[in-house]
Amino acid sequence: MSPEHPIYLEDKLEEIRGSGRLGYRSKSLPTWCPGCGYYSMTEGVTWALNEIGLRNEDVVIVSGIGCASRFPFFMETYGFHTLHGRTLPVATGIKVANDKLTVVVVGGDGDGFAIGGGHIPHVARRNVDITYLLFDNGIYGLTKGQVSPTSAIGFTTSTSPFENHDQPLNPLMMLLSYGASWVGQAYAGQPGHLAEMIRAAIKHRGFSYLHILSPCVTFDKTDRTYRNLDFSVRNLPEDHDHSNRLAAIREATKVDRPAVGLYYVENRPTLSDTLDEVMIRAGGKPAEQAGAG
């Protein structure tokens, strides 16, 4: 996407101001290291919220603990910066309490797949209508560079000084087999595509999981770098059938050439639908929900 004419700062600022996107940004500037893949998150989420036209007060961003999880502070929406690994159950609670809210969950690979790994299958199978943006840098950024469950074999970190020997997880395969109703992958080095994927993920009714490959420029100089990812990341094949779970799993196994795009989507009842069904069976009727008054 090389620009045809030079970009001038003033024009760019004008464009951003005019877009309405800034309305979703808080007065706090992001505190990430310069060059961190996470900057694509503010870009992508503000763009997506603006495109969809959601009201600030109807959006809740839930995060765990980690560099990625700092995100809610940079946003002018409701936010809950929770505990390491507990984003998904907190988000479930928010959604159960008030269906009308758009709940976006943000976290890192350690947050999601190490300490919080036990919660993922359950939000997936219940199809809780939330969006999970998992920023995978293959390392623990906030605690200054330790090995993570998605670190590559051979990766040397402060707690794997003699290289990592544990096989990394394959999050996409896990989510596909857990029954997530929307599974996609994006790359922080392609912010335009990432933003579009975020929009699609939020718009999906049900649990959407977006895996985002994101370099930690400070603690990973060798493995998940922009240079390596620029080289290895590919698009899903044009003819990929995203209604075919097995085809999606097949694509997810190609870990050396990670593909970005929508792997799988299906429509099925969400947790809210199920809970409403339970109410009807019990002879009750859905009441006014929290925060409505």
Next chain:
Amino acid sequence: MTSIHTDVQIGICGSAGDGTIAVGDILKRAMARAGYRVIAFDEYPAEIRGFGKCVARTRITTEQVYSMKPKTDVLVSLNDAHAIPHAEEVRDFGAVIYDSAPITMIDEGWHISGHLNPGQLPYGLPMREISEQATGSSRSRNIVALGFVAGLYQLPRQAFIDAIAAKFQTKAAEVTQSNVAAFNAGYDNGAEIYRFDKVEVGPPARRTRVHDSTMMTGNAAVVRGCLDAGIETFFGYPITPATSIMERLAVEMPKHGARLLQTEDEISAISATVGAGFAGARAATATSGPGFALMSEMMGLGVMAEVPAVVFVSQRGGPSTGMPTKTEQADLNIAVFGGHGDAKRIVLAPTNVEGCWRCAGRAFEMAEAYQTPVVVLLDLYLSNRYETVVFPNKNPFVRDAWKRPTQDNANEPYRRFELTADGISPRAVPGDPHGIHTATGLEHNEFGRPNDLSAMHFQMTEKRHEKLNAALKHPGITIYKRFGDTGEVDVGLLAWGSTFGETLEAMLLARAEGIRCAAMKVVMLSPLPVKPIKRFLKDCKEVIVPELNYEGQFANLVSGAVGRDVIRFNRVTGKPMAVNEILDTIRSAAGKRKLRKSAA
């Protein structure tokens, strides 16, 4: 004839296959229907199947009481081998009823009749034969025995027949008919017999209508409290003895438009509860010790982010998996202090079934009003025991009990954690355009932005602590109360949770013996009502703190707060405190005073 003040305790003992718990259930329901007050607690084996020992104890009174009596008046044995060790519980001139023609041969020495003390009065009844004659089967010998007791003491027959009909409502009509026939056969036998024990049952206090009082367990009262308080979401993970809270709510909540979810573990349960609280819902979870231990970290987030959440914890024997079907009061420490950091929260410990309802309802108000997690601490004994409860006609619980932001400063950025005089900040929830903020577990400033400057951490820590003091004056709940003699006393008892029932009973018995004594219950364990406790202790020459844990967790809490040591009376038997053991302790404390006095 002056009307007799009824106070009769009936124990039924048999094996799991004898229908022991079932007849105990009919007995207490019938007596509650007839307008008596009832407290009942069953003991049964931990195994789901098998022939382990069951004991169903029911105390029937004119006025509500909150513990079992030290001695049983009537013991019914459906299985002598199991009942023999319980024979000594029967008081002098009490009755022991047993099967005089049991179905199997009983070895020499295993007849309960050979194990009675002089003064305990045996009634041998051919239960099996009567059952066979009345119903064609020996299966109803438990109902025959129940009928016999009812006939012997001339208990209201119709109330029993109604209770039997209610119990077998879902079964075929013949089942009720045959059970009523067995009951009547037993009743007629009892009514005809010449009675020589000294057990008296008078009429109920006033002609109470059937539904003036409701008989329920502590857990059922918690459920009613939740519903009366307008619970909107519940997240839980099954664990004895808290499970029945979730099971009942699962039936009731959807009828009221409320949502319940069984989560993957307790971490998820408390996380979702805090999430729902953040979103503005009345949210609760329920667990026991092992689950509560898993919740510690998230409880801390609730404190830090000032999110309302209600957590019911029913204690069982610990540590670890411990004794899932036995009672204990050893989770006071984790309830009051559990978790890292200065994470003070509100802890309520009801002392009886009515209190379970009240604490449940008020817990939601408090969580909202003071923006904090509230723990309601029960124990297995309180969760599972039955009492008759009279509820007020009007639901007393207040909805929407929290301070919201006003429109006055709509143009200024919203201070979610504004430092106010009472420490309580106006709270907005998602959906409110004027209250946008991010809540965090990081130390933060008034806007909720991360901030770890010394002054800020001090101010915020102070706020989180001091705002809870208002809970000590929360309307509509008794957080402490003194009973017994007023003014100076020789012995004072300080108790919490279910053990207060036995403590009160022992104190009253000691007073009847002429010992000057008083008892105080403390319902709010955090923040602790230190001043009233101090005032009470000042009046007491000796102070006894009875509790079901090893070291005296409440004694530690109190003596730390008031700077005075107390007599610790601790039991870890897995059973409710025995009234006569507390009584003995009172006697010896009172005696010690006398000795000291005479020595001086």
